[in-house]
Each structure stands twice: as C-alpha cells, then as structure tokens.
Amino acid sequence: MSAMARSDVQLMLDVKAGDEQSFALLLHRYRTPLVNFIYRMVRNREQAEDLAQEVFLRVYRAREEYVPSAKFTTWLFRIATNLALNSLRDNRYQRMEISLDAPVTADAEDGDERPIDVAEKHPNIEQHLIAEARSKMIRHAIDKLPEKQRAAVLLHKYQELDYGEIAKILECSESALKSLLFRAYETLRVELAPLVAQQAK
Amino acid sequence: MKQTKGRRRKAVMSCTKMENKILPYVDGRLKQSEALEMEKHLLTCAACSLRVNEFRAVGSLLDELPVIEPSAAFDVRVRARVAAEPAKQSWWAWFAPSPRVAFAASMLLLATVWLGWNTNVPGVPPVGLSGPEADMQMMSDLPVLDDHDVVSSFDPLKDLPQPVQADETNQQM
Numbered sequence: 001m002s003a004m005a006r007s008d009v010q011l012m013l014d015v016k017a018g019d020e021q022s023f024a025l026l027l028h029r030y031r032t033p034l035v036n037f038i039y040r041m042v043r044n045r046e047q048a049e050d051l052a053q054e055v056f057l058r059v060y061r062a063r064e065e066y067v068p069s070a071k072f073t074t075w076l077f078r079i080a081t082n083l084a085l086n087s088l089r090d091n092r093y094q095r096m097e098i099s100l101d102a103p104v105t106a107d108a109e110d111g112d113e114r115p116i117d118v119a120e121k122h123p124n125i126e127q128h129l130i131a132e133a134r135s136k137m138i139r140h141a142i143d144k145l146p147e148k149q150r151a152a153v154l155l156h157k158y159q160e161l162d163y164g165e166i167a168k169i170l171e172c173s174e175s176a177l178k179s180l181l182f183r184a185y186e187t188l189r190v191e192l193a194p195l196v197a198q199q200a201k
Numbered sequence: 202m203k204q205t206k207g208r209r210r211k212a213v214m215s216c217t218k219m220e221n222k223i224l225p226y227v228d229g230r231l232k233q234s235e236a237l238e239m240e241k242h243l244l245t246c247a248a249c250s251l252r253v254n255e256f257r258a259v260g261s262l263l264d265e266l267p268v269i270e271p272s273a274a275f276d277v278r279v280r281a282r283v284a285a286e287p288a289k290q291s292w293w294a295w296f297a298p299s300p301r302v303a304f305a306a307s308m309l310l311l312a313t314v315w316l317g318w319n320t321n322v323p324g325v326p327p328v329g330l331s332g333p334e335a336d337m338q339m340m341s342d343l344p345v346l347d348d349h350d351v352v353s354s355f356d357p358l359k360d361l362p363q364p365v366q367a368d369e370t371n372q373q374m
Binding site for chain 2: 036181
C-alpha cells in the first residue's frame with residue numbers, strides 16, 4: 001500500500017506503533033487546513049500557527065492512547081476548535097485589560113492579510129481594489145458571527161465535514177448544529193446583502 | 202376568522218419546519234424524499250425560494266476567501282516541539298498526573314534523609330558499640346539529665362512579678 005493511500009486512522013495507528021514518518025505525513029496532510037481554520041477563527045496569523053502547532057503536539061502526545069473510535073478529522077478539529085475558542089476567550093480578557101490601560105486603540109485589523117494573491121490574479125488596479133474590498137467584506141461578515149456559529153460555518157464550508165461530524169466537534173446535537181448553521185447563513189446573507197444580490201442574479 | 206388564523210399559522214409552521222433543511226438542501230445532503238418535499242414547498246413559497254438562492258450565493262462568496270500557506274518555519278517548529286517530548290513513558294512520568302504528590306513525596310524523602318543524617322551526627326555511638334551498650338552510652342550522654350535538679354526546683358520563677366490584671370491594663374491605656 002502506498003503512503004498516500006493510507007487513511008488518517010491507519011497513519012495514526014502507525015504513529016502509535018512508533019513510526020515518526022507517518023506523523024510527518026499527517027502533518028503534511030493537515031497543516032494548511034488547520035492553520036486556515038484557526039486563522040479564520042482567531043484572525044491572527046502568528047497565533048494561528050502557534051495554536052496549529054499545539055494541535056499537532058497534542059495529537060502526538062495522545063498517540064499511545066489513540067483508539068480509532070471516531071473519524072480522525074473529528075478528533076483533530078475538536079482539539080483545534082477548543083484551542084481556538086479558549087484563545088479567543090483569553091484574548092478578550094487581555095483586550096479588556098489593555099482597553100482599561102490605554103484607551104487609544106490601534107487599528108491592527110487586517111495587518112496579517114497579504115493582498116498579494118489578489119493582486120496577482122487581477123493585474124488591473126481597479127479590479128484588484130474591488131476584489132480586495134469584496135474579500136474584506138466577506139471576512140468581516142464571518143468575523144462578526146458569534147464564535148460557535150463561526151466555527152460551524154468554517155467547518156461546514158471549508159473542511160467539508162458532514163453534519164454529524166461537525167456536531168461532534170462542537171459538542172451539540174445534529175439538529176442544534178443545523179439551526180446554528182441556519183442562523184449563521186441568515187446573518188451572512190443580510191451582512192453581505194449587496195454582494196449576495198449581485199451573485200444571486 | 203378563526204380558521205384563517207389557524208391556516209396562516211400552519212403555513213408559517215411549515216416554513217419554520219423547512220428552515221433547517223434549506224442548507225442541507227443547498228448542500229445536496231437531503232434524502233431523496235426530503236428533497237422532493239422541499240422542492241414542492243419551494244414552488245409555493247417565495248421566501249424560502251429566495252433563501253435557497255441567497256444561501257447558494259453566500260456559499261460561493263465564502264469560496265472567494267484566499268487560502269493562506271503556513272510559514273516555512275511551521276513544520277520545523279512542530280518537529281522541534283515534538284522532539285522536545287520524552288520519547289517513551291519514563292519512570293517519572295508516573296508522577297506526571299499530580300505534580301503536587303511528586304513534590305510532597307520528594308520533600309518527605311528529603312526530610313527523612315536530612316533528619317536521619319542530622320540525628321546521627323551529635324551523639325554518634327562509637328562504631329564498635331551496638332545493642333544495650335550503645336543505648337547506655339546514649340543515655341549517659343543526654344545533657345538534660347545533668348540539669349535535672351536545676352530545672353525541677355527553679356526558684357527564680359517565684360520571684361517573677363504577678364501578672365497584671367486585664368482591666369487594669371485597659372485603664373492604664
């Protein structure tokens with residue numbers, strides 16, 4: 001069996017048996033989705049990378065006790081979601097302290113985003129600006145969602161996990177997840193109304 | 202009148218019932234029977250029909266977000282953090298669940314060693330002695346016994362002034 005064909009569970013069982021190479025394969029497979037998921041949750045690139053590293057470290061630490069009772073991605077994104085939510089809560093406390101100390105707030109928003117990709121895709125400066133404004137608007141709409149709804153949307157849209165899996169990750173029932181997603185999409189269609197109207201034509 | 206109200210509520214109810222199925226419908230994750238039911242509903246409900254279109258639009262807008270690449274140092278950092286982990290369960294990992302217990306145990310061990318060492322130092326019986334001989338040696342060495350008379354009839358204690366009454370002190374103050 002080739003390495004690429006090995007399932008996540010099989011790779012994890014190999015890691016458990018002491019095969020470090022399989023861990024490298026899991027890292028390669030999930031580094032980008034994890035960093036992107038956490039980045040879209042916490043909105044800070046450095047912190048997102050740090051937390052994603054922590055996720056991999058926890059997976060490695062748990063290797064000896066690993067039992068393939070659930071899908072590997074469910075387990076992986078559950079760790080990631082919990083770390084991201086905890087970090088958002090800690091950041092909130094920190095921000096509260098900072099705002100008490102220094103009322104002047106620097107607008108650090110979007111500081112991490114590099115619009116290079118967009119610029120390359122749209123050599124025309126006007127098109128480039130429009131595209132940038134669009135993706136900024138989309139990002140802000142996602143950021144404004146309550147944290148659990150945001151996690152649900154990100155897992156649903158970008159990780160293409162099924163409802164049962166996402167419900168397990170967020171520790172809620174499948175029907176609770178469906179109404180969570182419904183509310184999130186309702187908010188998004190209102191927030192993005194001008195873009196939605198263009199798109200839905 | 203009553204009937205129209207009831208009918209209207211029924212129409213609203215069926216929409217609410219459909220709400221949570223709109224996204225699964227857009228995702229193509231409904232069972233065939235449910236999908237057919239939804240399509241039937243959409244033919245008569247403009248609001249849900251609009252929602253379906255707009256949810257699809259939201260979905261494709263979300264696709265526009267750029268994907269970021271982890272930095273070059275990402276893998277290196279993960280490997281470094283993993284390498285810093287103990288390779289196998291070592292013997293002291295047994296303590297890991299409770300650092301307090303580990304601390305208490307090591308303190309107790311330390312105290313025992315220190316006490317054992319310390320008590321042996323002043324009155325160490327000569328190496329050759331053992332058993333009753335050693336005990337005798339130890340007893341005769343006890344310096345308190347020499348002072349027994351002084352301690353049992355300690356006259357200076359009687360000369361101490363009587364303790365002052367509590368209320369007196371209060372008045373003085």
